[in-house]
Amino acid sequence: MGKAKTSKRGNATGPYERPSKSKNNAAVNNVFKFTKDLGQHILKNPGIAQAIVDKAYLKPTDVVLEVGPGTGNLTVQILNQARKVIACEMDPRMAAEVTKRVQGKPEQKRLEVILGDVIKTDLTDMNFDVCISNTPYQISSPLIFKLLRLPKPPRTCILMFQREFAMRLTARPGDPLYGRLAVNAQLYAKISHVLKVGRANFRPPPQVDSSVVRLEIKTSDRPNISFEEFDGMLRICFNRPRKILRSAFLGSKEVLKLIETNYRLWCAQNDIPIDESLVDDAGEDEDMEVDDNDNDPSNMDVDGDDNELPSFFGATKTTDEGTVAKTKSSGKKTRLAVLVKEKVRKVLEETELAESRSAKMDENSFLRLLAAFHAEGIHFS
Template sequence: MGKAKTSKRGGASSTPYDRPAKNAAANNVFKFSKDFGQHILKNPGIAETIVAKAYLKPTDTVLEVGPGTGNLTVKILEQAKKVIAVEMDPRMAAETTKRVQGKPEQKRLEVLLGDVIKTTLPPFDVCISNTPYQISSPLVFKLLSLPNPPRTCVLMFQREFALRLTARPNDPLYCRLSVNAQFWARITHVLKVGRNNFRPPPQVDSSVVRIEPKLGSERPNISFEEWDGMLRVCFNRRNKTLRASWLGNKEVLAMLERNYRLWCATNDIPVDDTVADEEDDDNEEMEVDENVPPSAGDEEEEWGGIMDVDGQDDDMPSFFKESMKTEIPKTKSKRKKTRVALLVKEKVRKVLEDVTELADRRSGKCDENDFLRLLAAFNAEGIHFS
């Protein structure tokens, strides 16, 4: 009796019913680029959910950021008038174009090759994106800062970033990103997406959020640079009191003094540059915050270089902390304070304690109305942040 034929090691499959090789994933057409954050959504059910949550109209033009191989693109084209896909990788752009080649949808797809953050975008109604993690924050604020922002955006982000977007006061993840995004838009969490729904799978889970920019009369008539400049100081350490964040930081007071001088020069208001009396200068000791336990939410993560803050990790050894409990006499600054510097500090004290009564509040527990009152009070005293 003859022996059954055996396939050679590494040889081609002899029948269509043979199982694929274990290393078949290594033979993909593309080698995915980590620099571009390429994780292709492979679950068609989630793709359909994302498109459904955008509530598309047949007349809508949709911006898709990072279409990849076009799995979301073809779903969007089924419901929208046109798709503008922005892709950095020429291979992926070609693959997306190939998906609709020779079909009626081909005329309704426009592929732009380049970086969406640096690209001047044509008008569109809705944005849908499986967003590369490294451009999450820049993309959100590019969309919100457009002269005519989209009606809605359905975007997939790293889960922690999505939770920061939707966090509210007293939430451990509530931060400057939360306040900024929610000030300019209504943001809701749609669904959690596990890492195994992507190829290749990322190291973290993702979440889909819906962002609806405030339009018309709802849109805040405030300079984003000034609003964000104030929040940077407030959230330098979110668990500090506002008194410590503003009055207990020499660099902050020096920055406010420079800004005040510029405002006075712009408005032809004279400033008193004479040196302060010694008795006034003696009282100018730095305010020290209460003992605040360090927490993981004190400093914000860097999200794409936009939402970074100047915080420091509390890696100080315990024995060194014990040695610091002994009081050390402070060395008096050799730099003489001017009366305008004392005036600015008094203005800050007045805003925090008398006008807004927020001196003992912590940024992590304040809402946008508190920050609006704070900004209005600072501006009334001639203190600006842009």
């Protein structure tokens, strides 16, 4: 009787596979076939892992939340210094591997593994003092704001991100990468860069380098504002971060229409009558003009996010003499629209921020601007 055909172990296609000897697969892990969709890049350098744990300044009584423990290289280092580790892992294979690392050891009783997506996991009642994470790149921003907005946030977060994201997170006013992310995050935490981690320290190596940042979340002096409200205003401010605020708010019909809609809703909620009657459009609108300093190279956008309309939608036309003249609007405006625009103009002038550029403003300036808008009944969420 002939032997049944069996596949060679070298051709296994399951989640576990033998390492290939080919040069193209030299970086593949010896145990797992990594899932790129989950951003699985295991930190293999024990020196870097120890440095990350050391930067957390753990106490023997600390409970640590580790996001994405992978095979447990960071986990075992944390367990050496903390009372307990709560490891949140999405991949069942990785969860089994990190559990196996401490099986039969005293550390086994101090490790709790939660299988699931940390972004969808309720962390409210999960009391932990520190968060440490080799963060999958695709959840970088959601993880930060999930931690920052916890009612009882951790004392410290030591998080590893793609290097460019980390630079955007730690950027200060005037830096090329300063934007909404930095303002929103730094409003709730003191953020500092800890160390750079080269791509060669991971298996398999990612396409970019990484950086470790420390978040020391504010508890006593956290601003009592709506995050959605603050972020809604920042979206307008940073739509063109190097344009002055006068142009950002008054130079865009879409922005004014959005503010008018929100103001109408606020008036309805507070039983304030509004005047929807029509008024003749004044024609030329000085706020639609381009900034005098827009040709200054230092004020140019660096992110390529240009939301202005193409030239054939613009407000200028060429006359017979070859000069450029502004097109007058022939439409009608409501008195409510005029009122809202004057309220916006009043806020910008009274705060003395009309000529300021978002790329050079700190969070205190944005908070002052939001408070002035609220005083006029203007909201952004």
